[in-house]
Amino acid sequence: MDSLTRLDDIHLDHIRLTKATVSFDDRFTLSEIDWTITPEQHWVITGPNGAGKSALAAALAGIGDIQSGSIQGVPNNVEIVSFEVQAELIAQELKKDDADIMDVISLGTPVSEMIFDHCQDTELAQSLVEKFGLSNLLDRAFRKLSTGETRKVMLIRALANKPDLLILDEPFDGLDVDTLAMLQAHLASLIDTVPMVMVLNRFDEMPDFITHVAYLDKERGDKERGNKERGDKGRLKLTVDRQDDAAFNELYQLLHLKTTDLSVPEADPTNKLPALDPSQPLVKLTQATIQYGDTVIVDKLDWTIERGQHWQLSGPNGSGKTCVLSLITGDHPQCYTNDIFVFGFQRGNGESIWQIKQFIGYVSTNLQWEYRVSTSCKNVIISGFYDSIGMYTKSTDSQKKIADQWLALLGMQDRADQPFNKLSYGDQRLLLIARAMVKHPPLLILDEPCLGLDDINRQLVLALIEKICQGSETTVLYVNHHAEDQISGIEHYLALKKNN
């Protein structure tokens, strides 16, 4: 027996999911979940719609088919309260009704039976019935209750059963304010006796005793890898310790971005970009060469970017990725010695770089380093209209309005007037992406947009980029060498090699 297994055996009270792949009919699969819950922890599972939050909660309660991996250490006495279980109970009740062949109106199972036949602690059940205000409904048929009332019955059953693991899927949904407070207080009184796992869509409902948050997300369609599994896939993307304020706030923001109904704000209607000739490519480099002394960085590169053609540019460090980009943006001095056609301009014929830059949105780590002027978050977004670092002219009302919409999309309205340089690195990156996109440029250049970011901020940035790419007219040029940071919809690839 190796040491790792022995260690596992010691923690018999841990619930441990190891590369657990669990399928739910053919509709949904939880994919390779690695997760450990220790007895003193209380978790919230969160994530966008369809990410598999309820599925993960259900899997803990033994629902679903384990395809591979394992789920170990789940106690025998598990209680789960969820809409699915609730629906099933109601369905059973209705079946009883159908099964009744007598010509009398079936009353169905009364609430009292639903509660007291099930529970272990009658006294506790009695007190909860009073607390939940169900005393006068005890004789009513369960199936005649409103949704909110059946939910209360479910909760009482689960709590009075004194489980060793309590799973609550959206327990606060549809509860009135008083009941909600009562339930929260009751749950708080249990924290030393039973580990809890909750599914919550809203962060502000999270009880104070929650110690950890698990974040799930949908797996993107993955045809290339010859995936045979049908339906959507959910993955556990992140777990965050509640104590880690920064990570917790970022998770909040991520959930906001993933779930908000807000879409990417429109371009400024009062100041439209000049129209481009649709028959011309956006960018055409012909035999582009960059060289310092005798050192050739880029060697005779031909590259055409047509409108709507999303590209991914990759290559090792030193292969000249950023050099090539700066030929397009006009930031490289040797763009005047090359054959470069951009946005209708053959470079070196009296155009200014501002005429070029107006058609480009640009984000890079370098830009973030250079963006050191002290200005507000809102002004950083507005500066995208001027392609400037910092703001040097008064912004228009229309620009301010659009900047506010972007801040709302990012969940950063309350930080509009805060100094940009006081933000976290990840938040700065999000704002710079908004800045790049604010004018809806024909070409959006994302030069390693996730570079230097931790997991959660990477998720945030990718969520934002995905949002931007949905239904926009912008052509995206994406530079990275992280294979896992993929953006859907890119089908053109240019790989640069290092010239030595």
Add this chain to the structure above:
Amino acid sequence: MANYFNTLPLREQLAQLAQCRFMHTVEFADGVEALKGKKMVVIGCGAQGLNQGLNLRDSGLDVSYALRPEAIEQKRQSWKNASENGFVVGTYEELIPTADVVLNLTPDKQHTSVVNAVMPLMKEGACLSYSHGFNIVEEGMKIRDDLTVIMVAPKCPGSEVRAEYVRGFGVPTLIAVHEDNDPKGEGLALAKAYAVGTGGHKAGVLMSSFIAEVKSDLMGEQTILCGMLQTGSLLCFDKMIEEGIDPGYASRLIQYGWETVTEALKYGGVTNMLDRLSNPAKIKAFDLSEELKVIMRPLYNKHQDDIMSGHFSKTMMEDWANDDANLHKWRAETAETNFEKTPAGDVEISEQEFFDNGILMVAMVKAGVELAFETMTAAGIIAESAYYESLHETPLIANTIARKKLYEMNATISDTAEYGCYLYNHACVPLLADFMKGIKSDVIGKGLDVDDNGVDNARLIEVNTALRSHPVEAVGSVLRGYMADMKKIV
């Protein structure tokens, strides 16, 4: 060649000195149009030459570089600068005859030889541009009658000129037309287009004259801008060591202190800089500066007089002729001073502490700014010019000291400024010897040792009124108001 300024009648001298106005944005509505399609040939590819050229080209203008044959053959740095950035590089003979505008961006002391070499090659009716008027005003260089002569002077080091442009902004720029050489009346249009091409119009442009630029620029750089900061650095450091302050702390307090206190100056003038002090410290700084002004006024007058009479430029040109013997000697002496040789200690000094423990430094800046301003305006220089060449530029120079002490300051400024700075320093250090004897660490190094911050009401009102009613504050608040429209929104 005779000193041009001295050839003019008094009324013309005064008229020229009185030129300086802040230009309105609408005056730049034509953008770079006046230079579009014209051939601009830059002479000199140092920091100003290269960076201005990069900006002008990025503004859609046709820029190339004329270098001396040796620089091209030996592939010197100037050749590398120009060619690696994809510019056409050629000899004077190859490029100057094709030029519509020749941009002379070489150091002052090369101007005479450069202009003498270039002028015969220039085509009829072309334009010659300077970034400093010394050659015309002090050396009396006579330019061919058919040529237009303008000046476009970004008021920042070349690296800043480029960095601000790339950010989408620019640096404050002074422009002028040499009235003796504006045969086609197009000088102003060309100068404005040039300022737009470097991005200067976004940060504010001053319309001045060659004479006002030279006489105010020389005065500012010799006294408050470089001279006062050098003298102040040396005296304050030595005093702190004498008073037993840790040398690392003393070095840091001075190296970064000028930058910090003049940042307050930049935002709200002398008043704001003094307002950053506690009331007792403010009154102390005020009293010290009044004392300093009395002691130093004759020195400021002498510098201004020598600049006006041409005595300064004459002696400096003698040193040029002597292979800069004095300049090099004085530069070496500066490198050997205690302040310069003591590295800044690894201690944390908060922003406020620079004020609290640097009362004497605040007093020196105040005295220097006010004296330079008063002396310049008394000599006929208009208040706007005097403001820019005293208060406005002090923070820029202070930044260079924060980077690498006096070495960096003297390396960044022109040789002309550096020469004048040493002259000032040599006279000012002995002049302040007695004054410094009375100085203790309460005003430099440690801060006031007071039980509470109580002050006499009447005295505080007196001091505040004096601060706020100084003429440099009046013109300063107006000009900062103009600038605020175009300045970075903070």
